[in-house]
Amino acid sequence: MIPNVWSKGMYSSSNFCLEGCTAEHLSSFQLDPMALNSIVPGVSISPHKSSDSPKMLRENAYCSSSDPGSNLMFSNRMELKSTRDQTSGRLSTRSHPSPASNSFCHQNQSLNSGRQAKRARVENIIKCMSDPPGVDCSDVMTNRRSESDAMQENERMHELEKRKLLLDQSELSGFESSSKSKSQLMADVLKYELSKAVSISIDSIFQSSPLLQMPPKDEDSENIDMSSLNLHKHPLVCLGLSCCGNTEVQVSDVQTEALALVVEKPQLHRPTPLIIPVDKNQASEISHNSNQNALKCLQDGCFEAGRTKTLDGSWNMLKVRSKVNSRSVRSPGCHSVSVDPILLENLHLPQVKIESNSVVKNNMYMLNEGLTTNHLKKAKLMFFYTRYPSSLVLKMCFHDVQFTRCITSQLIKWFSNFREFYYIQMEKFARHALMEGVSDVRSLTVGRESELFRALNMHYNKANDFQVPERFLEVAEITLREFYIAISVGKDHDPSWKKAIYKVICKLDSDVPAEFKTQQSG
DNA sequence: CGAGCTCCTG
């Protein structure tokens, strides 16, 4: 039977080796158990218990040093992912199986050889991080680490920890050591930070990936494609990737994304750094992971055109805002992240707040200058009354906006787009009615339950928090019938056949309610 | 000539 690699102890870094494994097992990664305990809160390293159930024993076998190469079974999947990403070019780090690794694998055809190779590769990675540049990392791949080696590595880690403390203290006290020794000290500490970051990032990924926590149902789980886990979408993984300084970290054959992530600009005096992706879409996605309070804050700032406000609507606005501000309204050369500052406050991401602070200020300024998603939402609701608003009406309804030629044309463009969608829907449903064999134009009606109205309402009133005026239904019905008649008599052969319809519809505009003219919409 | 509109495209 193929081992169940998704069972407990395999999908969490804290489990896959820390739980049920001894410190000796940990040493095979050259990570100091003590250091791990201090790095990963809540993770405890408990000694192997002989009283464990047979099941546990079997699972523990995967991280037992007596079974070389098997204690990082998850790296099997990681390899798949890593190889895949080589073609996509998504990652800066790549898999570079060493010659030593290849020859080793070819010499042994047994199952154990594969496991040993994987174990060796993992060991190699860790060693590459802790050893000085220039050391041939492939050496360790075929040599089983001895007990004394492991102990030496532990001592080395402790020594690095001391150096780090020393560095911290020297910085705090303003002590100026020689640049050479200090840089050497920093280099060592950086490497140490790398090894810490590995455990943190892996742990973070595995803990936050629900898919990974789903127990397998059968042996086929062995063949699960790692790409389906979307690890690259992990909030940590998708952040900026680059190696620290000039220290090129050779990471071979293992899930590399998380590793590369954490080595971005290591900061000696801070916890694991997080650099927010300065991409508007990603920002939105990250915001979506935030807590409800953040959304509540947005909600409170919403334009209240109807009777109610909904969470959904608020969120929608956030997502659209980046687009609204991204074009003509925005100052040239300004690349801001359109994330609500209040939202950022509620994200509890201190580093994120720091990174985007200036950007937020900039964005706030522009929100006051240009059109916001609230304006867009308001414009859409206005469309229920007027399809062809005059400039005067626009100025009255958007009096909180400084009207420039650019703003005016953007508002006009919005309504032009609204009309476009409106007429496209009308033509579509009119043709559909003809296809269905509708012969009497009077049977064409537009009610609130009709498909046509649902489509329109979804477009202009997505949150469905606005009571669409009855008049709009009437106008929609008239428009539908106009299209139906025109098409049925073959007017649609004329390239400008819609103009006559437009001429009719533009006369059916209503007055925009006073609330639209008095309400602040930004 | 500029404003406003439609149509097409991304």
Added chain:
DNA sequence: CAGGAGCTCG
């Protein structure tokens, strides 16, 4: 939804 081309109109 925005940009751009092309058109109409005052």
